[in-house]
Amino acid sequence: MTLVIALGCSAALLLLGIASLAMRSFSGRSTLVYAGTFAVSLISLASSLAQLLFLSGVTPAVTLPVGLPWLGAHFRMDALSSLFLAILSWGGVSTSLFALGYGRHEPEPGRILPFFPLFLTGMSWVILADDAYVFLFAWELMSVTSWALVVSHHREEANLQAGHLYLIMAVFGGFTLLLAFGLLANSAGSYAFSAMRSAAFPSWTAGIVLLLATIGAGSKAGLFPLHVWLPQAHPAAPSHVSALMSGVMTKVAVYGFVRIVFDLLRPHSWESSLLLLFLGGVTAVLGVLYALMQHDLKRLLAYHTVENIGIIFIGLGLALAFATNQIPWAAALSLTAALFHTINHSLFKSLLFLGSGAVLAATGERDMGKMGGLIHRMPGTTIAFLLGSVAISALPPLNGFASEWLTFQAILVSPNLPQWALKFLIVAVGALLALSAALAAACFVKAFGMSFLGRPRSLHAAEAKETDRWSLSALFLNALLCLLAGLFPGSVVNALGPVVQELVGQTMPQQSQPFWTPMVPIAQHRSSYDAFLLFILIVLTGLAVTGLVRWIGFRPIRRSAAWDCGYPDPSPVTQYTTASFAQPIRRVYASSVFGARETVDMPLPGEARPARVTVKIHDPAWQGLYAPIIKLVWFLADRLNPMQFLTIRRYLLLGFLLLVFLLLLLSLWI
């Protein structure tokens, strides 16, 4: 039933997308499409939540007479699917709500409206698919529609390049998944997931499939070094689409990975987890370091997605390590942490991207170096964005901390693992995770401080207007969810129970209601965390102190020029900028990782020209991996191109040689 509703919703979105083509001339179509998307997503959210929370006992399945001939299109909605469908639907709800207001700023809605619902449809089919063909079909559909959205602002050359890179990477990932499914289907004898579940795979197959799945899903999710397209493509799209891509599509990629590895494959060799842990750790740290180097708000957020994907994959790697060593309770803990972080990231990353969209709409700026002081102009957006920043920086009492805390707890049970390699690697990964958490805080001090605090750095920023109420409501809904998920992590953990149960065969200990009791991942004496009471206490303390101050003797506030050690600077230009803020961290980390070089051009006294600092940063992934490949392709293209310009005699010569060669082969064969 729930599955039928969900499929109906996806079909409705499909129709909506097609219908928007029909209504080219109709003026209110933008509102219509987004409102429709909002309503439909709401329904599918309800159905998926119902499936997850109340009906997790039964897993509805449907087979439609379309798709791969002689097999049909299989759809299934188990706990995992319903969880991710809920994430997806929530993304749809909030982004379409935001777009109800934001969509008005769109110069060419005709390039977005048809693809926005289709994009959602593709993702929901990926999540509901129960055979390889439907899965890949939907996967590529997702890629194509999102590509169309990325290039929707097609007049900027940069967007086109970003879209090109994105599409190639997406297809590359699709191919690897195709190979993975080819292997699975070959062993299972059918493209249906049900057959793959029941099949037993030889260890080498399992290893290769896992590798392929990591590459395929990783390239979509943004694992280092497959992430390069992400920070270019996500910001290129309109902000509500960026929110969907960063907040939801990367999660769909995570879903694909979990589905293939934990559900279909169920590997038995622990070595594979080494790869995941390593990639996850490196991705987390490099992602946030990249982010710290950015000036473009949306690009910073996109790089941050890379970091969080790293964190999620660390959790998955841990789960794999424990599961393959038959320590199900620890596997359950790690998997819960990973899934919890998945939920959290989709919440606060959508929130932040929507916030950046609001800022973009208000100031027309993506460069943080031209913002500042928005806290006075856009109070609502500021509060929501602040909450999001606190959440993504993994600070209590918000949700980001809860999931990272669980991940740390999972890391701390690593001594139970028999393999030394894993023990050491996991500790190292833990250090990397801690590093990335600290850097994330730094990064969002920068992001929030530069764009919302201080004094406006440009006229646009100075004259910014608060966004419309639709956008604000979308922002605040996400912020509220971040807060709730942070305050009552126990309930979320309980809700994740069925998912974890069906994937690793055990769940975390049931978190005791009522909600104000602490969250206990393993045992009371071992570790526990109670966000709600901490929050209450913080609030109370704050109030108490205020009261105390008044009691000691309250004096009204006076306003006067800033002190600044006696050198109050007249112009906002003298404020710290993104580059200068990141400078210490750049000198500490980036000089080695990114080969960052600063050149200072200081004019002599009396010269009129301004002094400038130029920073050069090299992307190791691009320099080391992509640039050579591109060079090679063009080299070969150039080498082969003369084949177009040979003389007829030469062409005939080629054919003649081929003939003689084949004859020689034949004479040998006989």
Place this chain on the structure above:
Amino acid sequence: MNSFYFDVAHLLSGSLVLASLMLLYQDRVYALLHVFTLHALVLSLSVAWQAFAQDAPHLYITAAIALVFKAILIPVALRRIVAQLRIHQILETVGGIGPTMLAGISLVALSLVVTLRTTPAGDRFSREDLAFALAVILLGMLMIVTRRNAISQVIGFMSLENGLMLAAAGAKGMPLVVEISVAFAVLIAFIVIGIFLFRIRERFDTVDILVVDRFRGERR
């Protein structure tokens, strides 16, 4: 089928191969034309002989076509072209006569190896024929790809096609041979007229080189 018939057929087709090698050896236009006339003559003889041997009267037509069209009309036409377009007497070859001859001989060897070892069961008659035919075809192609001169390329193509005729005639009881020979006559006519129409000077490559410079479809 007693061995006398066979020996004559064998002799004729063998001499066709010889003629092909002679074609390869030529480096003067008119000499080339003469040798080709010989080539066509031998072909028509051997086809006629086949017609007699297999008592398949329709093959006589093929022989006649070969005689009239290839041995008389085409050479005449080509002469006129040479005269009109003032083509050089000297033929340029790619990589000299000597290596070409060597290549030709090894090609003959290859074709013998392939065909003779292919058909252990097949009757000697068609087997030998096929071997020679294949040799002639390969030599014809070799001529096309090693000669820069339009005329010699056309002649190469025609000798190739003579090989086909030889094979077809040798394949006992094969239908449509006549039609095919007619079709080829038309095709060759096309080519020759084409050369004439497009005023191709000196060598085929010139067309291409002009084209490379001005219009090889796509400029570099």
Place this chain on the structure above:
Amino acid sequence: MNHFPFDPTLWLLVIPAASALFLAFLRDWRLAARINVLACFLSFCLSLSLLAVPRAEPGRYLMVDDLNIVFLVLNAFVGFTTSLFSAGYIQHEVEIGRLTPRLLRFYHAMYQFLLFGMTLALLANNIGVLWASVETATLTTVLMVGIYRTAEAIEASWKYMMLSSVAIALALFGTTLTYVAARQTVGEGAEAMRWSSLFTHAATLDPPLLSLAFLFVLLGYGTKVGLFPLHAWLPDAHAEGPTPISAVLSGLLLNVALYSVIRFKMLLAGNPHVLSPGPILITMGLATVLFAAFMLYRRRDIKRLFGYSSIEHMGIITFAFGLGNPLANFAGLLHMALHSLTKSGIFFMVGHISQAKGSQKIADIRGLTESHPFLGWGLLAGTLAIIGMPPFGIFLSEFLIVSSGFSRHPWIILLFLLGLLVAFSGLVLRVSGMAFGKPTGRQEPIHVIPLPFLIHILAVVTAGIFLPHAVVGWFRQTAQLLR
């Protein structure tokens, strides 16, 4: 051979032949275009009737069996839609004076004659007839390619002519060899050239001779398929001829040539002792895909670009048949059908685009989705279809080829995918450059006939989402036939 009220196979040949004759003498080109469409429509209906009428025994020269029937229908269908497109196309050509009524008479006659040749090739039950008709079709296209009389056009058709005439010779030798191989067991005369009897005796044919024959056939017909390194004529012929002819070339003639290769492969498959064609086909297919993929990057001419993409797809199909497992064969047949639909559809768009922009240089085309939305999005959709993106059907065939082949030949499939990826990147690079960005050049709208393209793209989408069971059944038993 039992009789029916009427024998569609014969009429399938009569109609194009007769109309070719008639059009050759018709002066009014507008009327000629209409008649052309009408004739194509009639033959399309006839081809459909083939499906309905119970099948006759293989005749002396003609036959209809599982393999060729779908290509007959496809042939007639694409011929019909193309004639619709060409009606609009030539109108514009006449208006800008690139074509004169005299040339058009020739054009229409040749168009029908070409269809006649291809239909005969598909219907032929005799390898000699097959050879003759394929060559007829080829020479017809040679003449059509040169129709613009520009230096480029003449050069292209000349190249086409030279390469194909050598190929003709090779194919003929292959045919002769096949005859000789069959003669001893099947018996002399036409019997030994008849597909129907050849297949029944396939196991007893002289193996080494048959292998030799296959090599020559492969090279002969392979040249028309456009397999590397015999492809040279294809891009120029596509680029310089009138666009309807490019559509027919890519959509039909390549298929017909490939069909003949497949026939011979089936013959080999029936004989256990011959050399297995699989590896050769795989190698040539792979080489073709990789080569075409890299050639896409430096292209400056939109039609040549898609010509190379046709080469690539012929490589893909050859590769699939080389793999030879039932799924791959199925995918190969499907891919043939879908490619001809998609590629001809693309050429419809390309034709209109080059007319709208007054140039087929890629550099002159930009921002189509803005200046000519239908053309731009159409080109984009066609490109996405041809590179195997869902919801288009080619996704299905590539899915099957790769997933079925990977476990057996992992490295080969990896190379294959590499080729696909490179080609993909090259095509998207060029096309997104043309479809997006700030429009340049002429921007005034032109008269477009959307119907043919829409039909094609719709058919391709349907194939990707839902293949009718009848089609699936047919493809499957044919795939079994191929083995």
Place this chain on the structure above:
Amino acid sequence: MDLIQSSLIQAVQMILVLVLAPGLTGLVRKVKACLLGRQGPPIVQPYRDLLRLFRKSPVLAPNASWLFRIAPYLIFAFTWLATALVPTFCLGLPFGPWADLIAIIALIGSARFFLALSALDVGTSFGGIGASREVMIASLAEPAMLLVVFTLALVAGSTELSTITAFVLSPSVGLRVSMALSFAALLLIALAENSRLPIDNPATHLELTMVHEAMILEHSGRHLALLELAASLKLLLYFSLIGTIFLPWGLATPGASFSSYLAGGLFYLLKLATAGVTLGIFETTLAKMRLFRVPDFLGAALMLGLLATLLRFVSSSL
């Protein structure tokens, strides 16, 4: 009864840390002054300063936002809460299960986050300097701290402070090399986190050197008072952390007699005093290092932490 008692203890602890914190700062200053041969301000001086600051009316820059005004309260609340969670004179605090060691560190992190934001709010260059340097230092200090936590957690099998302390107290545990290493790491981190020498000089207002001072430059009146108080609370927190983890002797166990509680309190005061004196001596003996040598300093802490964690495996395997 038990609940009342425990909540009473918790209340006492919270008041205690609040009362002691400024005194500790005063003590350190006094010691340094004496060592430098000055008389120095009396130990109670910080209390007076705070009181005066509380009475003064804050002066805000024209463009200071609401964030600037609530940040001090938040920062104070976070820090005080964190301090209240660390056992000072007795174990088994009722707040204990609310937050384990990781959460305590994260609370400090939150405080720092808001401090850095409020520093950026007015938009002065000094605020920027302070904030950017602070986050750089933190980005090194926090991982090091977490590695120390890992070691402890791996040794004691828990991140719960009371459990760790109980474990260290238990006779089973001998002298562990990894514990020693993490102790050293923790000391280094404590210096960095509390912006003491050689990382930062709390007494200076030289533009180039200051970090923490630069951040609170624009704050005044009660806001400044709260921030100062939070700073000294943080110092106290680290001291009591070191005390309760590495020298847990004298800590009263839950449900003990009043006298033992008293003893625990005295022990605690003793620990604080020694720590304060040591810090004073330490700070007088060395000079501040250049900002970009801080990474080396904290990198050492990081390495120590990692080494400790790895050695822990080895020692356990032996």
